[in-house]
Amino acid sequence: MANLVIDNVIKRYGQTEVLKGINIAIEAGEFLILVGPSGCGKSTLMNSIAGLEEVTEGRILIDDKDVTYANPKDRDIAMVFQSYALYPNMTVEQNISFGLEMRKVPKEDRDIEVKRVAEMLQITHLLHRKPAQLSGGQRQRVAMGRALARRPQLYLFDEPLSNLDAKLRVEMRTEIKKLHQKLGTTIVYVTHDQIEAMTLADRIAVMKDGEVQQLGTPQEIYDNPANLFVAGFMGSPAMNFIPTKVVATDTGPMLELDAVQKTLLPFPNKACLESYVGKTIMLGLRPEMITEPQAHKDGQPFVITTEINVEVTEPMGADTMILTRVKENEINCRSHPAYPAKPGDNIKMMFDTSKAVAFDQETGVRLDV
Ligand SMILES: Nc1ncnc2c1ncn2[C@@H]1O[C@H](COP(=O)(O)OP(=O)(O)O)[C@@H](O)[C@H]1O
Ligand SMILES: [Mg+2]
The missing domain is CATH 3.40.50.300 (P-loop containing nucleotide triphosphate hydrolases)
Incomplete structure (x- = not known):
């Protein structure tokens, strides 16, 4: 060796x-x-x-x-x-x-x-x-x-x-x-x-x-x-990339998710977003970070439940992939197979951004490092 x-x-x-x-x-x-x-x-x-x-x-x-x-x-x-x-x-x-x-x-x-x-x-x-x-x-x-x-x-x-x-x-x-x-x-x-x-x-x-x-x-x-x-x-299904506007709030910059309703997502590393306020960054969320609501995660600092519109469901046995869309971007979510979701439904989904990542849209460089 x-x-x-x-x-x-x-x-x-x-x-x-x-x-x-x-x-x-x-x-x-x-x-x-x-x-x-x-x-x-x-x-x-x-x-x-x-x-x-x-x-x-x-x-x-x-x-x-x-x-x-x-x-x-x-x-x-x-x-x-x-x-x-x-x-x-x-x-x-x-x-x-x-x-x-x-x-x-x-x-x-x-x-x-x-x-x-x-x-x-x-x-x-x-x-x-x-x-x-x-x-x-x-x-x-x-x-x-x-x-x-x-x-x-x-x-x-x-x-x-x-x-x-x-x-x-x-x-x-x-x-x-x-x-x-x-x-x-x-x-x-x-x-x-x-x-x-x-x-x-x-x-x-x-x-x-x-x-x-x-x-x-x-x-x-x-x-x-x-x-x-x-x-x-790296990752299958691939990480979701969502162009997201950085907005200023009383508690610092947040990410405006332009889904069914405008939802503000918190982001762990606020400092890296400061210089992007008013601009759009690329938010990276793996499918397992968008799941059906789970009571034990309620109230955690980076967990937000919001509504999404179901476009397609793909049962995989152990879990079901739910596809939604934010503007032209297809978003893959991973839910429990028992969670009811039909194409066309508006359903509640939980976004956990505690491990989300952010990139500069133009250069592709990671911001939160
Ligand atoms: N003998 C060669 N002459 C010119 N270009 C080559 C030659 N061999 C490989 N390349 C080029 O080098 C690049 C890398 O090839 P390669 O190492 O085989 O890629 P990979 O194994 O990752 O698919 C390719 O763009 C290929 O066209
Ligand atoms: Mg090769």
Whole structure:
């Protein structure tokens, strides 16, 4: 297990800057996830760590050693890609042991290693099959087995689950998490799926346009997104963004919610609103912050009950999503399935702004930090 330092890494293809100065320090044993929309530079960064791409500027250190210009094979890394191209003419066993054979590991030791990995991934019964005789999930395990047989200092996974169907993806996600808990090896894992990022990571680096927007634990990023982009990208259903006018009151600035009736919402960090009085800011409220009224929350300082107009309801079993609209903005609320709401109804909903966040509408910068 090794630590990994990505020190001000810049990558250009001609004039195009694809990585714009990435700084991430990953601790030994950490599970770090790079998440961001397609094209933001995740694979470029992974390939740079692996040594498959040369960086234009900056340094990469593995286990405190500068490997910026080291050959991929000297970096002691194993990589699993989205397309896990297994050798079609080899059996599962041969696929797993091939890398070891290339590195002249004796047959006896290879056999022990294949057995160990196969047991861990529960593919012992498949060892004599060819890839064509396996399901997608089984092939994925073999690809992982091939990487695990190596016992490297660092694993790189680049969207390893994106070719699998939804159910299998969730199962494999759990398997990967268990594997990390068991092996404790450092992992850098790329995904564009924010749920995968939230569920797997020790820490998440949210990327956009070749830059890290925020680096933090899943909970930090969920509760305290650094800007409008991170707030909108992380969380499902997404955070609601409501353009809200800041008005002066006797008790300081409040937020005027232009719903069925004009409701004044309190906001925890009043000071950050002072310079926005008379202007409009972007209020961020997660769906679970707008729920059916709950008696035990009555009278709490940041809880306001008001009426909304129901546009659509979406029962999800454990709870029901209620969609309403504030001007042109669709708002997702999360209520108990027993709470009566029909399209067209005006119903009472409780806004809890104790964990609400606010952004500058133009720049997307978080105000209440
Ligand atoms: N060899 C290349 N030449 C020029 N541009 C490239 C090359 N490889 C990748 N890019 C560009 O770099 C950006 C980041 O790509 P990539 O790292 O693959 O994104 P991601 O993995 O986040 O989807 C994209 O805009 C892509 O078009
Ligand atoms: Mg990619």
